[in-house]
Amino acid sequence: MSAQSPTPEPMVTGPHDPEHDPKASYALEPEYVEALTARIVSTTGATSPTYSPIHGQPLANIPQSSVDDVAEAFRRARRAQAAWARTSLDDRAQMLLRLHDLVLDRQDEIVDLICWETGKARKHAFEEPVHIALTARYYGRTAHRHLDSERRLGILPLLTRAEVNRVPKGVVGIIAPWNYPFSLALCDGLPALLAGNAVVTKPDAQTMLTALLGAQLLEEAGFPKDLWQVVAGPGRELGTPLIKSSDYVCFTGSTATGKVIAQQCAERLIGCSLELGGKNPLLVLRDASVERAAEGAIRASFASAGQLCMSTERIFVADQIYDRFVERLVARTEALSLGASLDWDVDMGTLISPDQVETVTAHVADALAKGARVLTGGKARPDLGPYYYEPTILEGVTPDMTCFAEETFGPVISLYRFHDEADAIDRANAGRYGLNASIFSQDGDRARWIARQIKAGSVNINEAYGATFGSVDTPMGGMRESGMGRRQGGEGIHRFTETQAVATQRLLRFSPQFGLSEETYAKVQTANFRLLKKLGRA
Structure with missing residues (x-):
């Protein structure tokens, strides 16, 4: 759905008011569910039912992705990312700020869906759209602070210009948990998008609809359709193919699974951030x-x-x-x-x-x-x-x-x-x-x-x-077996970039000139370095 497309209204079969029997049967309208699940990359024809933990009632049949579907999701994402990386930083930031407004405007719909899928109290579900709105606004407002090229000291004052660029990694794989299905489905991906990456995400099977609503809101905010791909299925089947195709992996979940993911990422020499267990x-x-x-x-x-x-x-x-x-x-x-x-x-x-x-x-x-x-x-x-x-x-x-x-x-x-x-x-x-x-x-x-x-x-x-x-x-992140890497702040966006050093040399080259011998050139350079130390230069 594009940003201009009409938004399907979330509906329930029973009235939503404080006097309504909380044990009444709630059911999402089929059209609403169909609009959300259409975002899953799936060609298998297989579906898996999901149920509300509130009373065990059915919510939806979720299309299931195959290993080939994961490959297709990455193909689409890489194609979209190539164009997205050329999109100006200001345009990317504006989409995040539009997402901020959309999330606040649609918070009742978001919170309802979180409650249906997780069974958590409404006041706790409310934390999730708030967190995503804060994250979108923060990165939208601080994009240049985190991603603009930075001037650094060159080896020779005035004669060497050095700078550091932040280059997107490519396609980020996100394996999201069920406990904060809206917040944790999106909060890692937002800075990844701002940094110029695409995303392929596998939300938890128990909370697919909430994650899919997040994907819908991204598109309504103006992000290109193929930039955020969603696959659905068991982690034991899709996890490894996702990791093998990713340029960086984000995982939130158990320490045991996090260790396996870290090993798989290490074998490919790609980075990962893991938020794991705690006591x-x-x-x-x-x-x-x-x-x-x-x-x-x-x-x-x-x-x-x-x-x-x-x-x-x-x-x-x-x-x-x-x-x-x-x-x-x-x-x-x-x-x-x-x-x-x-x-x-x-x-x-x-x-x-x-x-x-x-x-x-x-x-x-x-x-x-x-x-x-x-x-x-x-x-x-x-x-x-x-x-x-x-x-x-x-x-x-x-x-x-x-x-x-x-x-x-x-x-x-x-x-x-x-x-x-x-x-x-x-x-x-x-x-x-x-x-x-x-x-x-x-x-x-x-x-x-x-x-x-x-x-x-x-x-x-x-x-x-x-x-x-x-x-x-x-x-935000863990020490010891609670994980590695950080979300939020500068660390939360820099993990999705490669640092690239670019240095331009002016006038003098790093070899003998003006008839100097190699030995004399070495002595001149040594004298220069001693002088720079006396002048207090790093």
Whole structure:
């Protein structure tokens, strides 16, 4: 669909109002689904059904791509990229700014689709269009800062002009996850497009429609049709062909899969950025506001039902305020509303699949069997829907329990006391991950000093995750087994470019002139270098 084409209206079979029975059957209009799925490169004739986790109802039949379809997607993308690389930077930036407006204008449609496909609460789904709007506006406004050629020092002042160009890599492959299906389907690709690349993306099978809506909005914003290709199918079948054809790969998902992708990229000597697992800590220092820390911990732990890579799973609390903090945290958790609704009155939605329910249930059962205590929650809620699980707080978790060090990726947190801040830092840094952390304290300087000692790619102070997540001028990514590379900021766009050095030599050449011998020429150059040092030149 072009930017001038009429936009199909998203429709549901039941009315969308707060009084409507949340268990009523929602269904997308076939015409709407057909318009979205037509963007998939698929010649197989095969389809795969998708279901809403809210009540297990069918949403769509998704056309499936073959290995040959992946090759065709890259063929189209490379052809489009050759022309796109010649498009002016100002024109590319303007398309991002148009996308910003489109996303904000269509946010209700986007959020509805996110809720249908993931089952998350509307207030958490709202974060996704906001993040994409921020990302589009940021790169649209800072395009020249990141991509203009830069003058550098030449070897000889005035006689050598040196500069660095940012050259697009070509076609970027993106393997996107299900947990933030709009944000993570687009946020890596936007700077890739601005840098002059094309994109071939494989969204997760559970959330294809949301990712396809993102592709539709890109086209409506003015991006060329073939510049953003979408394929659909199992990662075990399409992942390797996608990596073999890409010039750079972005992946968000599990650490185990990330390691495989890193190996495949290394074999081809291409770069990759990987945002992987986490076991994120939150530190509540003795001077923290108990109420603010408890509120922040709720969002840090139970946003999107804990299915957020930045989500907190371990909370370390100073002895002096531990009991008061736990009392407020439990009370706030028990006050959360769970349910199936597309409206704003639900605090936490559902897990996305039976696999997630199985993992969460197993982690809690293992902890209880080995002596941990449930302060609240601790059980599935099939009365609400097939994959609902209560927000759960555990105490007494020990290293022999699975949830102590392994990522749960669900609404389960473990509480730990600490007396000495150095001990809390050591415990927060324990394990193999290092993605996100939070610190609550009324002493900002001290909290920032502690943050420098935390092994995490991002640290939020007096906030759960939104401060770094929304600050798109700052890089975001993981340390250790939480990944490599960064999205956002300058690092987030420079990864999609090759740096090219160009130097122009004027008047003098780098060889003897004016009758000088090689020996005399070497002495003259040595004297020049000594003089340049005395003059303070780098």
